[in-house]
Amino acid sequence: MPNALFSVPKAVNETVLSYSPGSPERSRLLKTYEKMLGEEVDIPMFIGGREVRSGSLRECRPPHDHQRVIGRYHWGGKEHVEQAIDAALAAHASWSSMPWFERAGIFLRAADLVSGPYRDKINAATMLAQSKTVHQAEIDAACEFADFLRFNVQFMTEIYAQQPESSPGMWNRMEYRALEGFILAVTPFNFTAIAGNLPSAPALMGNVALWKPADTQVYSAWVIMEIFRKAGLPDGVINLVYADGALVGDLVFKHPDFAGLHFTGSTSVFKHLWKEVGANIDRYKAYPRIVGETGGKDFILAHPSADAAEVATSMSRGAFEFQGQKCSAASRAYVPASLWPQVKQHLVDDVKSFKMGSPGDPSNFMTAVIDERSFDKIASFIEYAKSQKDAEVLVGGGYDKSKGYFIEATVVATTNPNFRTMCEEIFGPFLTIFVYEDARWSETLDLINRTSEYALTGAVFSRDRYAVDEATRRLAFAAGNFYVNDKPTGAVVGQQPFGGARGSGTNDKAGSILNLLRWVSPRTIKETLVPPADYRYPFLG
Ligand code: NAD
Numbered sequence: 001m002p003n004a005l006f007s008v009p010k011a012v013n014e015t016v017l018s019y020s021p022g023s024p025e026r027s028r029l030l031k032t033y034e035k036m037l038g039e040e041v042d043i044p045m046f047i048g049g050r051e052v053r054s055g056s057l058r059e060c061r062p063p064h065d066h067q068r069v070i071g072r073y074h075w076g077g078k079e080h081v082e083q084a085i086d087a088a089l090a091a092h093a094s095w096s097s098m099p100w101f102e103r104a105g106i107f108l109r110a111a112d113l114v115s116g117p118y119r120d121k122i123n124a125a126t127m128l129a130q131s132k133t134v135h136q137a138e139i140d141a142a143c144e145f146a147d148f149l150r151f152n153v154q155f156m157t158e159i160y161a162q163q164p165e166s167s168p169g170m171w172n173r174m175e176y177r178a179l180e181g182f183i184l185a186v187t188p189f190n191f192t193a194i195a196g197n198l199p200s201a202p203a204l205m206g207n208v209a210l211w212k213p214a215d216t217q218v219y220s221a222w223v224i225m226e227i228f229r230k231a232g233l234p235d236g237v238i239n240l241v242y243a244d245g246a247l248v249g250d251l252v253f254k255h256p257d258f259a260g261l262h263f264t265g266s267t268s269v270f271k272h273l274w275k276e277v278g279a280n281i282d283r284y285k286a287y288p289r290i291v292g293e294t295g296g297k298d299f300i301l302a303h304p305s306a307d308a309a310e311v312a313t314s315m316s317r318g319a320f321e322f323q324g325q326k327c328s329a330a331s332r333a334y335v336p337a338s339l340w341p342q343v344k345q346h347l348v349d350d351v352k353s354f355k356m357g358s359p360g361d362p363s364n365f366m367t368a369v370i371d372e373r374s375f376d377k378i379a380s381f382i383e384y385a386k387s388q389k390d391a392e393v394l395v396g397g398g399y400d401k402s403k404g405y406f407i408e409a410t411v412v413a414t415t416n417p418n419f420r421t422m423c424e425e426i427f428g429p430f431l432t433i434f435v436y437e438d439a440r441w442s443e444t445l446d447l448i449n450r451t452s453e454y455a456l457t458g459a460v461f462s463r464d465r466y467a468v469d470e471a472t473r474r475l476a477f478a479a480g481n482f483y484v485n486d487k488p489t490g491a492v493v494g495q496q497p498f499g500g501a502r503g504s505g506t507n508d509k510a511g512s513i514l515n516l517l518r519w520v521s522p523r524t525i526k527e528t529l530v531p532p533a534d535y536r537y538p539f540l541g
Contacts, residue, residue, distance in 0.1 A: 006101050008157050009108065011150040013492060014115050014143040019134045019362060026362065029134060032120040033127055033360055036070065037062070043073035043222045045080060045242055048087030049235025052080060058242075060219040063131040064358045064368035064404035070128055073218045076243035081210070081251045084239035088182040088208035089257055091236030096178040096206040100160060104153045107204050110231035111149035115142055118230075122223050126192045127359040129219035131367040131404070134359065136322045137192075139490070141220065144193035147493035148511055152197075152204050155513040159520065171527045176520040178206030180286055181259030183519070184252045186245065186273070187221070188265045189214035189370050190325050196224045197510060198262045199238045202519040207259070211240045212248045214265075216370050249273060253280050260289035260519065264327075264510075267294040267425075267453070267503050289518050293327070293498070293505040295425040296456030298479070298488045299448055300333040301471060303462035304438045308342035310485065311335065311461045315343075316350040318459070318487030319431040320409045323369050328457040328481065328489040328498075331431060332422045334448060336438045344394065344413075351395045351409045358404070368404035369428055375405040378428035381421055382410055385432075390416040396429070423452050441467070445474040456500030457481040457488035480507050 019026040043060070044051035053074045060071040095103075114122060119142045126132050126141040164172040185199035199211040213221040225240050241248070252258055253276045261277065263270055270292040277288055300318060302311045318330035335343050356366040369375050379399045385391045396410030409429045412421060421432040436444045448458070458479035460471040468484055475482065480500035481491055491498040497512035499505055508515045 008101075008104055008153050009150070011147070011154040011494060013494060014146040016139055016143050019138065026134070029120050029123055030360065030362070033124040036121075036124050036128055037068070037360070039071075040069055041071040041222075043071050043218060045074055045076050046225050046229070046238075046240040047080060047084045048090070048239065052076075052083075054080065058215070060129060062128045062404070063216075063370050064406070066372075066401075066404055071219050071222075073222070073242050076241045078247065078251065080241050081243055081248050084210045084241045085182060085252065085255060085257070087236040087239050088210055091208050091234060092178070092182070095203075095208055095234060095237050098206070100156065100206075103204055103206065104156065106232050107149045107200060108153055110200070110227050110233075111146045113227045113230055114149070115146040118223070118227050122192065122220065122227070125220040125223045129217060130189060130192070130370065131359055132322060133364060133367060134362045137359070141192035144191070144493060145196050145224075148193055148197040149200065151494045151511060152201055152516060155516050156204055158513055159516060164524065169529055171529065173525045173527070175523050175525065176205070177523050179259035179289065179519060179521050181257035181284075183207050183209040183260045183262055184248070184258065185209050185211045185262045186248075186265060187211065187213045187217065189216040190322070190327070192217070192220045192224065194264050194510065195221055198264060200228070201510075201515060202260065202262060203233070203237050205516055205519040207519055208236065209238050209262075210248075210252065211238055212243060212245065213240070215242065218242050245269070249276055253277055254283060256283050256285050258284055258288055259286060261291065263292040263294075265292075265294065270294045270505070286521075291506050291508045291515070291518050293500070293508075293510060294503065295427075295454055296327045296329075296500060296504050297332060297423065297425055297452035297454045298328055298330050298457040299459070300330045300488065301444070301448060301458070301460045302333070302335045302339055302343065303441065303460065303464055303467040303471070304336040304338050305464040305467060306339060306461035307463065308339050309346055311339070312343050312346035312350060314459060314461065314487035315347050315431060318489050320351070320354065320366060320429050321489065323366055323407065324429040324431075325370060325374075325427055326489050327504075328491065330459070330488050331426060332451070333431060333433045334444050335433055335435050336441070337435055338438050340435045347411060348395045351411060354409055356406055356408065366409060366429065368406050370405070372401065372405060374428065375399065375401050375407065378407050378426060378430060381426050381428070381430060382407075385410075385412045385421055388419070390414055391419055391421070391432075417447050418451065425454065442470075445471060449475060449478045453503035454500065455479055455502035456504035457483070459483035459486060459488040461485055477501065480504065
């Protein structure tokens with residue numbers, strides 16, 4: 001062990017590259033994209049450092065070009081899940097006792113691989129697998145992922161530096177042990193960065209993990225795993241298995257060494273998993289940590305003093321980038337009658353100007369939604385809106401899945417503030433707007449607060465500071481990430497720690513010290529410097 005208290009490099013957010021026409025990054029990335037589009041890769045699971053091929057193959061197809069196969073992955077069964085748990089537990093002793101700075105070195109190296117030599121590959125994989133535009137891939141797969149890794153290393157040292165006071169005659173210390181057992185990381189399709197962060201944040205703190213990604217994100221998960229291995233992550237620390245969620249849950253939640261769940265995905269799946277954990281509580285050696293970031297019904301509220309162009313732009317970007325498939329995407333909006341004509345005009349013009357198509361053409365603002373199930377669900381919401389008397393489709397409303405799962409950006413105006421699409425998460429390019437009378441600003445705050453089960457993100461637009469203050473206070477529990485004069489998407493690690501409350505999750509704020517605290521079990525050590533040698537206290541004399 002070195003005789004030194006090391007400090008780590010100060011974390012700085014990765015610069016988002018522009019990919020503007022003629023830039024070197026643009027031609028490099030598009031070349032990588034075309035190359036990967038033309039290949040059919042074989043994607044194994046990773047268990048105990050081994051590449052595992054079950055022979056039971058499933059296809060990876062780009063959502064915007066679903067007739068094309070870009071890879072085949074090996075589907076796992078019961079034995080693979082069991083092997084992954086065993087491999088994780090076998091790695092626990094050496095990994096959890098490895099000096100923290102060695103773990104830091106691995107993940108700092110992973111960050112530099114992501115932002116350096118792997119930047120094009122991880123961005124191209126995200127464009128292909130999840131149909132993200134160049135810009136959406138860059139802010140997610142390259143920048144946010146590198147940020148998670150670098151900031152988490154810094155936060156880890158801040159946690160370790162927190163030490164108790166010591167009165168005279170004693171020395172008190174706190175060590176931040178890993179959890180005893182293994183972590184299950186269950187990740188969503190929509191962010192490559194989140195997929196990488198959910199297993200690696202606990203691993204950084206000394207834990208071992210089984211990682212189950214979403215089926216539609218396997219292709220980019222495979223690139224993440226390649227980076228972790230290249231960074232020197234020891235065998236068995238993170239084990240990547242592609243298998244049925246219910247099967248994984250069944251085996252993991254009955255295991256006595258299950259120590260924690262790190263989940264991001266829908267509210268209904270999270271609630272189901274929490275129930276499973278509860279039902280099996282008597283089996284576990286310790287109380288498992290449960291961290292879940294889930295759905296949203298995110299709002300934009302405009303005050304009569306707001307600027308119409310700013311409000312409309314926040315809707316165009318906040319509701320439709322990545323086809324509205326961000327948990328933070330604006331999906332309900334409240335606009336005062338006095339401002340509505342201008343907002344409507346600007347928004348409808350914007351939406352009509354959107355280009356939609358393959359991410360291989362960087363001039364497209366929107367691409368396809370993730371899969372057929374999602375496509376059908378969103379299309380059914382569109383048909384529902386078209387059929388209702390209290391709603392009107394202002395723009396969009398078309399969809400076509402012949403080549404890719406393309407759905408037009410759709411804006412619906414409703415006269416019913418409790419219209420179904422004002423309340424339920426749709427997870428697609430679908431924004432519903434309720435126009436309120438200017439005089440009803442105050443009631444509108446209450447309405448927003450009680451309309452949905454979620455409380456993830458929300459935004460207020462106003463040039464009147466009293467209104468900003470009132471909305472901030474009255475909507476204190478309506479969003480875990482609240483924006484003033486900004487769209488409700490685009491949280492940056494280290495700057496806007498992310499997570500919501502109510503039905504939106506446990507609000508453990510990914511990309512902050514609060515999240516890492518869930519993956520440690522502190523041990524307090526008290527040492528008495530000169531122990532007493534006589535039991536009699538002075539007062540007994
Ligand atoms: P999903 O709930 O369908 O899937 C998430 C993961 O859970 C996937 O890996 C899936 O295979 C797995 N899963 C599904 N059923 C399971 C079961 N019975 N047992 C174990 N695992 C199971 O979500 P998704 O479609 O991948 O992602 C979209 C959802 O994620 C949206 O609701 C969105 O709001 C949410 N999300 C939230 C945040 C956040 O930070 N709050 C971030 C991203 C996405």
